[in-house]
Amino acid sequence: xxxxxxxxxxxxxxxxxxxxxxxxxxxxxxxxxxxxxxPELRRQVEQLKRDVxxxxxxxxxxxxxxxxxxxxxxxxxxxxxxxxxxxPLVMALVKAYPKDPSYSNRKSESLDRxxxxxxxxxxxxxxxxxxxxxxxxxFLPGSYQTIVQTYTIGxxxxxxxxxxxxxxxxxxxxGYYQTTDPTADDYVTIRCSNLRASFEIVTTxxxxxxxxxxxxADVLTFQLEGTNLTxxxxxxxxxxxxxxxxxxxxxQTYSNDRFPLPLYVDLEGKGNFFTLPIGHYKVIxxxxxxxxxxxxxxxxxxxxxxxxxxxxxxxxxxxxGSFPSYEVxxxxxKFREIKASDKAITVLKDxxxxxxxxxxxxxQSKDGKITGVSNPIWVQDNPKYGIYWGETHGHxxxxxxxxxxxxxxxxxxxxxxxxxxxxxxxxxxxxxxxxEVLRKNVKKYNEEGKFxxxxxxxxxxxxxxxxxxxxxxxxxxxxxxxxxxxxxxLSELYRRLANENDMGD
Numbered sequence: 001x002x003x004x005x006x007x008x009x010x011x012x013x014x015x016x017x018x019x020x021x022x023x024x025x026x027x028x029x030x031x032x033x034x035x036x037x038x039p040e041l042r043r044q045v046e047q048l049k050r051d052v053x054x055x056x057x058x059x060x061x062x063x064x065x066x067x068x069x070x071x072x073x074x075x076x077x078x079x080x081x082x083x084x085x086x087x088p089l090v091m092a093l094v095k096a097y098p099k100d101p102s103y104s105n106r107k108s109e110s111l112d113r114x115x116x117x118x119x120x121x122x123x124x125x126x127x128x129x130x131x132x133x134x135x136x137x138x139f140l141p142g143s144y145q146t147i148v149q150t151y152t153i154g155x156x157x158x159x160x161x162x163x164x165x166x167x168x169x170x171x172x173x174x175g176y177y178q179t180t181d182p183t184a185d186d187y188v189t190i191r192c193s194n195l196r197a198s199f200e201i202v203t204t205x206x207x208x209x210x211x212x213x214x215x216x217a218d219v220l221t222f223q224l225e226g227t228n229l230t231x232x233x234x235x236x237x238x239x240x241x242x243x244x245x246x247x248x249x250x251x252q253t254y255s256n257d258r259f260p261l262p263l264y265v266d267l268e269g270k271g272n273f274f275t276l277p278i279g280h281y282k283v284i285x286x287x288x289x290x291x292x293x294x295x296x297x298x299x300x301x302x303x304x305x306x307x308x309x310x311x312x313x314x315x316x317x318x319x320x321g322s323f324p325s326y327e328v329x330x331x332x333x334k335f336r337e338i339k340a341s342d343k344a345i346t347v348l349k350d351x352x353x354x355x356x357x358x359x360x361x362x363x364q365s366k367d368g369k370i371t372g373v374s375n376p377i378w379v380q381d382n383p384k385y386g387i388y389w390g391e392t393h394g395h396x397x398x399x400x401x402x403x404x405x406x407x408x409x410x411x412x413x414x415x416x417x418x419x420x421x422x423x424x425x426x427x428x429x430x431x432x433x434x435x436e437v438l439r440k441n442v443k444k445y446n447e448e449g450k451f452x453x454x455x456x457x458x459x460x461x462x463x464x465x466x467x468x469x470x471x472x473x474x475x476x477x478x479x480x481x482x483x484x485x486x487x488x489x490l491s492e493l494y495r496r497l498a499n500e501n502d503m504g505d
Contacts, residue, residue: 036079037072044068052115057108059098066094069115070485074432076118084275085262086208087114088485089428096461096488113272120156120274129154129231131263131276138282141255141315144185144248147239149263149279157230161269163199163223164190164235167210167262170217171402175240175250177220182244188220189241193234196227204271209400209429210262224269237263255317256283257407258397285317285344291326291363293374294417295351297387301379304350308417309363311344311370318344318415324365335361345414353379390420392456393470398434399426405437409445409453421445422456424470427483430457435481442476457481459493466490471497474505 037045048068057065070091077083090110097103120127129152139145151164166177166188175186179201182189190199203218211217222237229235239261240249252259258280264273288311295307309326311319323344328336330353338346353359356379364371378387395401396408405423412421423438439455446453456472461484469490473479482496497503 037075041068041071041075045072048072048115049119052112057111059108062094062108062111063098065111065115066091066485069111069118072118073114076122077431077433078436080433081118081121082275082277083431084114084117085210085429086110088431088483089208090114092428092460092484092488095485096465116272117274124155126154127156128265128267128274128276131279133261133279133281135279135281138284139251140286140320141253141283141313141317142250144250145240145281146242146248147261147279147281148236149239149261150234150236151263151265151276153229153231153233153235155231156267157228158224158235158265158267159228159269160224160226162266163202163221164237165204165206165264165266165273166220166222166237167206167264168219169260169262169402170209170211170213171400172252172259173254174252177239179220181246182241183246185247186239186249187241187244187246188249189238189243190222191236191238192229194227194229197224197229198226199223200225204273210260210264213400251281251283253315254283255285255315256403258404259283259402260397283317285319286313286315287321288312288319288323288344288370289314291365291370291372293328293361293363293372295361295374295377297375297389298378298380298383298385299353300383301356301381302352302354304352305377307348307351307361307374308414309338309346309348310415320344324367324370326363326365326370329362329364330359353377355379356381388419390418390422390452391416392420392422392454392472393424393458394422395425396423398437399429405434405441409441413445413451418451420452420454422454422470422472424456424458424472426458426460427481427485428460430481430483439476439479455479457483459484459487459490461488461490466493469493473501 035042045068048065051065073083073087090107093103093107094111132150134148168177177188178184178186179188181187199222202221202223204221205216206212206219207216211219240246242248261279261281263276263279265276266273290312292310292312293307294310296305299305311323313319322342323340325340326338327334328338336348359377359379361374363373391412394408396403396405398405408423409421412418423441425438442453442455445451454472455476456470459469459471461467480500482493487493487496
């Protein structure tokens with residue numbers, strides 16, 4: 001049996017440059033005791049609920065309904081509410097591709113699903129029960145683990161025909177879920193506290209970051225049979241069940257401070273899967289395998305500079321564990337020594353090179369087993385210019401990447417040793433509350449003269465409609481983005497940026 005669900009239909013040919021281990025949308029249900037909408041928006045929201053209940057959204061009604069849902073969703077998110085991860089994307093598709101037949105019915109169906117989910121969350125805060133995970137410590141890359149996630153039924157029962165969708169982040173290189181061979185890797189099982197319940201294994205067609213990104217993919221779904229489930233009963237999903245001889249679930253190989261293991265729940269048996277706060281695990285590096293040095297590209301003769309020495313594992317993650325002492329050499333002679341420690345990154349200060357030329361500093365452990373070099377260092381008498389390195393285009397789990405927004409900045413500053421950095425998240429997945437996080441992070445991590453952070457985002461549409469445009473602001477204070485959901489044409493983006501900002505900024 002195959003069910004069809006479209007979280008999104010974002011089929012653009014993206015090329016990703018992902019700086020680091022990467023984040024998720026994960027918020028607890030907010031307390032909405034006080035009205036958080038303006039009276040006019042509240043009136044429009046209540047009308048939207050009635051309209052969707054009375055008649056499904058169509059091409060004739062989706063534009064107006066999307067306007068209300070978009071403003072409602074952002075206000076809800078600013079209150080700390082958990083939004084469906086693909087809601088901003090569907091709003092963008094409605095605006096940018098109003099007559100594109102490849103998106104037609106799917107946009108309208110998704111819009112109605114999101115209206116229903118926000119209605120349930122707003123009117124019945126305890127309807128969608130909690131999700132708990134047994135993960136308490138970080139994993140080593142590529143290791144085999146068992147991860148247990150338990151969903152507890154809330155105020156809204158799960159009826160027969162409902163179930164659990166076990167999604168997979170499209171960028172992960174962890175194991176591929178399977179339910180047929182208990183002796184093989186990545187065996188996934190489900191159990192329920194109600195012994196009358198059973199589950200049929202079916203697939204649900206999903207597009208987006210938790211399904212097929214460029215083309216829809218079939219995603220593992222457990223469909224409830226035999227009984228309804230009521231408040232307090234539990235469903236447990238085990239990734240890497242070892243009871244039948246499996247080695248477990250193979251986690252991904254690149255380090256990550258918050259890797260998502262998303263589950264979605266259908267309570268009403270209509271294929272309408274609600275978002276759960278996303279379970280996650282952390283991946284740290286393996287023991288040290290190699291070492292690298294990061295120094296300025298241009299330094300003045302006899303002037304002091306710094307060099308960062310980073311111990312890496314075989315996957316180029318920041319290594320973990322204990323680290324040997326290193327000798328740093330220049331032209332074969334000893335230059336500095338780094339003592340053995342538990343720190344993967346050491347910053348050497350007050351280094352000087354007294355003669356002009358191009359140098360690479362070599363680094364090796366005392367036993368010679370771990371070796372590496374720095375980048376080229378161009379030493380000049382009275383250099384007129386410096387060379388500064390940065391990244392203006394990178395993503396985290398706020399969009400289709402992974403990990404937290406904070407980890408993005410920490411990696412750029414501490415591991416990549418960049419001089420400047422922008423977290424230019426795709427507006428396709430960005431809501432107002434996440435924009436506020438980006439603004440605050442720019443101020444939090446900026447260090448004048450050392451590490452310069454810029455506020456930015458990526459306005460994203462198909463190439464023939466304008467392509468991907470990265471917008472950067474000179475300062476973060478009081479900056480509002482002009483997203484695709486509000487400016488679906490490139491000329492409108494430029495017009496609004498010009499009207500709402502000093503173009504010198």
